[in-house]
Amino acid sequence: MTLRPLTVIGFDADDTLWQNEQYYRLTEAQFRELLADYAEGEHVSERLLEAEKRNLAHYGFGIKGFTLSMIETALDVTEGRAPSSVIREILGIGRELLSHPVECLPRARETLEALRGHYFLVLITKGDLFDQERKLAQSGLGDFFDAVEIVSDKTATTYRRIFSRYGDGPERAMMVGNSLKSDIVPAIAAGAWGVFVPHALTWVLEHVEKPSEAPRFREIADLGGLNAIIEEIGG
Structure with missing residues (x-):
């Protein structure tokens, strides 16, 4: 039996799924x-x-x-x-x-809806627990996720733990996000795919160089391009 190359997809929240x-x-x-x-x-x-x-x-x-x-x-x-x-x-x-409205980014809902049921979807976000739970509830996107992980920081160890807990390890997982420092670089270091979705505004402390030479690094203009990346890697 041939194993699927991709079984778990992680999504960042702030400035990946909604404005922050x-x-x-x-x-x-x-x-x-x-x-x-x-x-x-x-x-x-x-x-x-x-x-x-x-x-x-x-x-x-x-x-x-x-x-x-x-x-x-x-x-x-x-x-x-x-x-x-x-x-x-x-x-x-x-x-x-703490009470600002939640504005979902373009293609967020339709992308999650298309992937639901085909992959194990996990929201991986860092920050204040109360605020992140509030935004997820108000976004209306919560039902698309099979699991939610609100962590204190995002490191290669974090991704290894999460992708091993919910799937078959980072090698068969993907992380999607707008922060190279938090979402992409550590996920790739853990062995996962990292799909970078740039946002016009990114906190200065999240800026690092793109891992352009990494075989598992991909970049898309918006979430609408994610399906093409999944098809490319044979997901």
Whole structure:
């Protein structure tokens, strides 16, 4: 009996299935305006990014960590003089970020619908558990997935574990996502296929070089091109 070359397909969520980064950018713009009396906008953004880098190990990925980084940055650029009203407004825009609408990206629903029942589909996303569950529920895409994995980070070890748990190991699995650093490079390192779907907005900390020479690396303009990749590899 010939084994199928592909049995499990993993999908990233934020900016792969639905919009996400655009809301962070809008929130950062509000934050810069809030601190306009204390520092130039570009300086505020630079200090915020530094705070996010420092805090990833403590707070992980997601809105709550981002909000705490904004508070830390406000205290930093004002040298501890940020009034309570500013801190209150930061908490407010953080809460707004937690309630933004879920806008699915083009071809997401029809792609999942076409694959459902033919492959084991697993959503693999990182970030705040509450927020990711909220977005999945509001997206209306939850029923297409056979499993959901909300992880603290995405590494080759993460993908080996997930693809071995739900399938026949990473060699017969594929990961689809917009982040080279989180979705593609570690999945390929684990032995899986990595299909890169670029998004116009990607967080700067997710930028790495494309693994263009890797035999299992593929790139498509949008999710509508995924079926062609699956057919190509004999899935």
